[in-house]
Amino acid sequence: MTESVASRRIAGILREEILAGKLTPGTRLHQDEIAARLGSSRLPVREALRILENDGLAKTTPNRGARVPALTLEDVNVYYRMRERLEPLTLAESLPHLTDEQVEAMQRIQEEIESQDDVNRFLVLDREFHLTSYAGCPSEHLLDTTVRLWNATQHYRRAFMQLDGGNRAAIVNAEHRLLLDAVRRRDAEDAERYLTGHIRRTRVELTRHPELFERD
């Protein structure tokens, strides 16, 4: 068993299911059902739900159980503006510690992004591209916070891409190319600028589609 503690194992499984889109916002997370499905008692499930709550992937109400949070347009807008401010810091912290191998990995990921057009594959690769650029960040807490923001908004990125994903590939690729070049040069100032613009443009486009979100 790779993960010795059941609660972390269960949290990991549920996290993957939520990020993969199998559990969508609004879905009720029944303790009994999850415990039976994953072969444990309800106790580690309860702890797993707390862990997911920390990740922003579950929201529990006392005596009323847990759900995958359904965000409003305003919620997602704020998440993205937090990302615009925080992720450039994460990247700047990471840059000096990034190895040449990691930069080459980003290069290969970007090439694969440009050579295919499956939406779900893009989501995986895009996440990998950016998280690789943060891999050198020496602050565990900053990195965790960054990943949390990615996770909490993952569903809405997917919904947006499935809406009209293809026609913006050229813009994304140009942004990634500029970002990658700045990273390769270890130029934090340029990298921060391109990253901020990348996140901001995505936010603006994403919030043009109110139909993707909960009503207030």
Added chain:
Amino acid sequence: MTESVASRRIAGILREEILAGKLTPGTRLHQDEIAARLGSSRLPVREALRILENDGLAKTTPNRGARVPALTLEDVNVYYRMRERLEPLTLAESLPHLTDEQVEAMQRIQEEIESQDDVNRFLVLDREFHLTSYAGCPSEHLLDTTVRLWNATQHYRRAFMQLDGGNRAAIVNAEHRLLLDAVRRRDAEDAERYLTGHIRRTRVELTRHPELFERD
């Protein structure tokens, strides 16, 4: 009973004790001892520790229990730089929704800050001053993240103030006055600038005292 759920009640009590300095970084959090002290079984204590972990006020290692995290100078430095980027956003979001009564409350708090010189009282009032300025923030998540950053660094602010708190009161008061004036004018640009400077100056001074932190 004001708090119907035991785990939240216990988490609240422990949070207060940590913020008040009764439980210092490095302190081991024994499930049995806490359960006995607060009159419950170990189960809600375990959930409370998870809740505190989300707040950055506890860190649990599988099979080895929980401790109040002891931060290094680099950790606190990063926390503060996250604050420099995030809190101006929180304040800008809050500003349009702040009531005149809340601005007056900030005024009264600042006056009390200037009229006394007890370190612990200052810590409480300073926290109240800033959190009041964020009270209008419509995004629960952004506000929670902000409070988390405050909580996680609270101990080191106290240690710093107890070191040589008094002689910097004039600077803090000037910064607060400028911030309060910008808030009263609902001037987000000025408010963000003064707030960023306030946090940054505190970080620079704080990190001049490596003796306050864990060695790496």
Added chain:
DNA sequence: TCGCACACAAATGGATCCATTCTCAAGATG
């Protein structure tokens, strides 16, 4: 026919008990 109330069912919260893992110290062995 509509509305309120009571009751039953289902899900979560908490307590107790058992299993597992880690720590630490004492003793044996090279």
Added chain:
DNA sequence: CATCTTGAGAATGGATCCATTTGTGTGCGA
């Protein structure tokens, strides 16, 4: 004499059982 091993004690992790709360459905009354 140092180091590795082993075992006892203690603390955490997990399972089962019971209590409490919530939500829903049915039946009675107006």
